Amino acid sequence: MTDARPLPFIYQFAAGAVAGISEILVMYPLDVVKTRMQLQVAGGAGPHYNGITDCLKQIVAKEGASRLYKGISSPVLMEAPKRATKFACNDEFQKIYKREFGVEKLTQSLSILSGASAGCCEAFVVVPFELVKIRLQDVSSKYNGPVDVVKRIIAQEGVLAMYNGLESTLWRHGVWNAGYFGVIFQVRSLLPKAQSKSQQTGNDLIAGTIGGTIGSLMSTPFDVVKSRVQNTAVIAGQARKYNWSWPSIFTIYREEGFSALYKGFVPKVLRLGPGGGILLVVFTGMMDFFRTVHYK
Template structure:
């Protein structure tokens, strides 16, 4: 949630670029257009939904991954092998994608709302109002629109982000002699993890965004994919890559820096149970 608060304007620019009718402005041009046409505070439009998404999606995937990694770890001095971490991370991303899907639908709609014609705007007051209105106006099923591509993205994101972070950190420590506890090590590993995650997740992210922003359930993920390839070419899958990386890079860095500090503080570590002394 801390990371999302820092990078929300970049996430908004990414969503606007992914849902645009045709390729046009770059990230900075998109942000300038938002400020010019909608006001400075508009770059934080949908922040409540973004925070709700992190509180559900990211909390779940990180929590499940760390729990399972600890459960299967036999050597505390190094992480398990990639062949062990990958299925664990993929399962964690799948669970996170399911849990976080409702907030993600509201998040994308709120971020893109002002770019729609006035008659098509939804005008959710906040994330919880968005969830309530979707249930009332479209039915609970609409909260899970785009679930398949969102779960695919969650699997790809978690597998590429957390596994690459663990492996990069281990490589930096064992191969380059960096201190495992220093922030410079965490910064370097998380930056590399953000680069890997952005590239791997871009196609699923673009398709997911378009499905969740659609006005109806008529188009499937495959239908949207085929239509986009025909009209825009295969590179449509990497639209918004630069703002996605500029957003995901800092977000990954802040996320893992905060996570490492929370671990260092002892939060979540098992503590010995004090036995009552007999009187």
């Protein structure tokens, strides 16, 4: 069973970092597929993908298997602070909100609020990394690597362009984390209480997978918008087609239909459903390990 004894922030941060890197190494190819499908505009230039399998086949056949891990250096560097921020801030916000609302035990409402708050903090950490990743994953990418992306964006679009897509990222991470942690709280309360470590791992895998699936369902329209915004260069004096989240959502809906708001949903949910389970299992395991170290 999971030990509930509190740990200092640094342990939460480290556990989140290990969980994030574990998840990205296993699930990254699906993230590449998701981005390619989200950037695909009806009637636009470039290859057309008819689903996950077709996208994977085309990438491997035309660009090589290594392309499935194109741009991974940026998310690997991002995953440690990103997931660390997610879990550490979520735990801290839970403490803050329980104190502020005068309750001793966490409720589902506070789980959702804590998750959304942690997601917004996480968004500020990930935006530059996400921007680099999106630019590298695009099929028409002309960049030679992460450093080249950063140099050219700063030189051509300005330093602030590194935070292009911040608003849509706040929406994506706030909504995803609210759904993820809110659902985890509910599913854990419905599952039989774990009587062993293996049963706890199973419960966490189930809760995290369901949480990741629901979080993905809720946040995908904002994820589509974020990909479009971050893949559009900032050009002085030129209006951008995709800029703010809600106007962009309506633009995509009007021009491409409702289904376009869920482009890349299947690879996203295949990654972040099981990925959410991996995150929770590894994070919980690392926290239990750190407790044996801290309280010995």
